[in-house]
Amino acid sequence: MKKPLFAPLILAFSVLLILVLIPNKWIEKLIPHDRVSQAATELNPFMFQGKYVQSKMLENQHFLPIFGSSELARLDRFHPANYFQVNKEGVTPFLVGRGGTESLIHFLNLAEHKDQLRGKKLVFVLSPQWFQPGGADESHFAPNFSSLQGYDFAFNNEINPVMKKKAIKRLLKFKAVSADPMLTALYDAEISNDPFAKRKAQVIKPFALMYRNLLVKKDLYYTLAGGLHRHRDISTKVKAKSWNQLEQLADQLGQKESRTNKFMIIDSQYRKLEKRIPELQNTKEGATYGRSVEYQDFQLILDLLHESGAKALFISVPVNGKWYDYVGFPKEGRKAYYTRIRQQIQKSGFSVADFSNHEYDPYFMKDTIHIGWKGWVYTDKAIEDFYEGKYKKSVSAMVKPQKNMVYTTRDAEF
Template sequence: MKRKSLGPFIGAVVLFFLVVFVPKTFFLHFITENKLTQQAADLNPDMFDGIEIQKQMLKSNKFLPIYGSSELSRMDAFHPSNYFQENYKGYTPFLIGTGGTESTFHYLNFAVHHNELKGKKIIFILSPQWFTKKGENEVRFSSTFSILKAYQFALDDTFDKGLASKLAKNLLSYQTVKKDPLLTALLEAKVHRANENTFYYKADRFLADGYFDLMQRRDLLISILDSKHRKLVGNSYLTKDKTWDELNKNAAWAAKKKMTNNPFYIQNKTFNKLIKHRLKSLKGSMRQSSYEKSPEYKDFQLVLDVLKTSGAKPLFVSIPVNGYWYDYIGFKNEGRNGYYAKIKKQIHTEGFPVLDLSGHEYDKYFMTDTIHLGYKGWVQIDKGIEEFMNGKIKNSF
């Protein structure tokens, strides 16, 4: 009878001892600058869930964090990741965000990294679609929720206690969080600022520390083992050493070839796949919609509060919607313009700068589909990033 190999079992045992008993500092030696550069445009879900990769990235002056949501994955030659690879200015964009990441994801993420954010320049791209009448729902929240980050926040005693109480209360409004009784107990202690000398709190803390330590080790292991990396595909002919006027012309030329089968300036493949077969039914379908009133404004205020408390230096980017498409679906101008004005005022009130691109709703080839930036839109963001990094756009405090 053939004897079964003990290799997999031995490997599992070795891996277990590595994760549980090796000092966590050992793993940090493998998170090199080259490793961070490889992950910069990956949009890796493991990185979003984790802490250490982003922590090490924020400590480096060679990376520019760009926070946002699904627009970050709309890669073309003018996307910041491609543009700054062809036109290196001393920093590499590092993308954090995917479909479903809204204010709650970002304020929790910033709270976890508050020590690394002091004095750090970052870009934050806002999506109007976050600001619906009902705000973020449980499905979108659960799809991007990080249990590791939630425990890190719950166990952190160095963060501003008043603001921590607000964040904890907001997190507890989601059933995804309440499913974890230990996390719930820790967050409720933050909300009510419970006496940390009680037996029950100490017991919860002891259990949570052990659980968090194991999650940290798993995060570190995943951070050094992950080997899937997006290969950037720039286009030096279109983007390298070009003036902004030349970039705009090249962006329009590149986009025009891909937007030939509809009057909305949407890429052909997107239009064919998602819209064409139901075009008639979508006409006027969003007559009752608006982005001017939404619970998301309250959640977004927590983003602003965390960044201000942390001493970060953000540039917020207010992007438009596709005006041609929004007119077709009946989404009224008041519901769009009201949002643009309201979000700009909210950010300015906190002393942060805004790159306001809302006037480009009807700029042909500014968007790649109904809601996502592309081509000429990315050119404007590239320009804004350069001005911001060169000190031409500053915080007002």
Template sequence: MKKALFSPMIFAFLTLFILIIIPNSWVERFIPKQRVSQAATALNPLMFQGKYIQSKMLQDDRYLPMYGSSELARLDRFHPSNYFKENYDGFTPFLVGRGGSISLIHFLNFAEHTDELKGKKLVFVLSPQWFQPQGADLSHFVPNYSILQGYDLAFNNKIDPKVKKIAIERLLKFKPIQDDRMLSTIYRGEISNNPMDKDKAAFVRPFAKAYRLMLTKKDLYYSIAGGPKSKRDISPEVRNKSWEELKNEADQMGKQQATNNSFYVINAKYNTIKKKVQLLKDSKRGASYGKSVEYLDFQLVLDVLKQSGAKPLFISVPVNGRWYDYTGFPKEGRTSYYKRIKNQIESQGYPIADFSNHEYDPYFMKDTIHIGWKGWVYVDKAIKDFYEKN
């Protein structure tokens, strides 16, 4: 009985041991060559919370990385992934992000790839709703936090120490880091002047390094397996059309899909909130995106991109003005965000495609906060103009 009980455990341990000691270069041979192209629109967190696939993508001039959050999943014929597939302009957008991918998440990602970002053009889509007064909450941070990127930051000696210190101080406020004894010990040793904290960090550092190697190997095995893909609405209808033709078609599609409300919200989304609509009237009085911890986190993004030598284009997405007016969210609470984020980006010398004047443009937004239909047409043009600039 004992032999029968322990044999599977011994076999499992040996299997795990073998998988860990196999050299990374051997594992990489089994990763399909098409994995990067498959991951470009998959929006699979296993791919962008790791580093292998993104490293390969950033080294390949055929890809234009596009970072953002939940708007990236609003895939329709006007979405950049479809538009530039049907109107190939020398690049394929590679989507990185999902709902809750706020500035700190993107900072960790960029810090992971500073060398590969040098001279790389990229697009970064901003969402006003990130800029809540208290910044990101756990419900957004936890599912998007990459343990591998967290550990790699601990061993990253390439980024500016001042930027790293500010980032660590912010990260230590989040429970996943606090609960990770090894990582939090190293982080505290990094920013503390207390010799005891530094001694503790030095003690756990070898163990953390071994764990980090395991996480790296795990990322390679995930890269072999791939993962689920998001469904895409691929359509050749956008091929070889002028921008005005595309805007008109986007208007027509919006009219067909947003018919049951006065906010120009797609029917499917409105159906999920219509029972609450009366309760939400004037529920956001006094709210503002003008003051938020998120601006400090976003500065970390700007700092690491500046240090890496990346060439970003920032997309400033508006909110649905009609809906925000209905909920009582003050106009000033939105315009203060648009102005502040624009000034913050331009002060670093970076371009911004500012669409804040489209709050009331019918069918620019697909729902209350996500860009869609006509909005994507404007974004496509901004991306094309940016990419073609030397």
């Protein structure tokens, strides 16, 4: 006797139903205890877009969250993930970000964990390239948008209502959000006085909650299954070195790895650009990072961190001065960004390690836009002082590599 053709469908549905009905606490008990440590340097987008791993990370005072974008993937011996692993036992940087994770994405992520941020020390690495006139575009926003974080934000009643409305108005400009009819309905009800929009959201709310719960369970199953498990080579060449020695090592490695060009760009990256170099000259005339909608998005982060009571250090990364001069990007357009971002952070009461005077510092940048080599040494020093509560003292007790570093803060002593 032949089995019914629909038997596999019934079996699949039964398995799915069982997986959905299993209590979340049971799944959590099965997740390995070292899963958070594994995720610390994996730069796994599923972790960024999830909830469980970051929640557990924020519970542990040994983890230091470092938020940023594509520069976090430029792992080398001077990178904070390596430096702190071999020099500071008990301090583990937890990297959050990849290319395209700009202000709005980070805001949604932080809003997800607002109740865990009070007194928490964290670091933000800022890229001038975020501050294009139009801010984040769809091609960068969509791959990094988290539906789970988006739905949790809709149901989050702990967020300041004014801040929430500002964020929703921006989020609805992206197709990754506006193309979701349930999420759009929830968001519309938050920012509209239309009774119909309010009633529509009430009808949709139970279904949206069910979907949100499914996304939570999906996150737990993914965490249980494991992440990327990338093997990261650890270099001990930066162990027990003074800051002067680290700067010298960074100079030596930078010189060795960028021999082919006058821009001091790492050779592997320069080879990708080499054929296009002539056509790129003076293509950025008249450009500026001083005017951008991204400043409004970034202010959402500052407001959220201030309201939550977090303690944050912002790293203001420069551009590669020689390269930017070559492509004709005006110095005024760069300076406008450095000044505006520093003042914006200060006004919100946070600390900023301002490296804007290192545009022409050899081997401070690894390529045209990403920090590297010596830049990471300076960043490590700023992070270490911040973490150890010596940040203000480092202004007057600066060692040689930091003689040009500018620290500003309106915070009390950490």
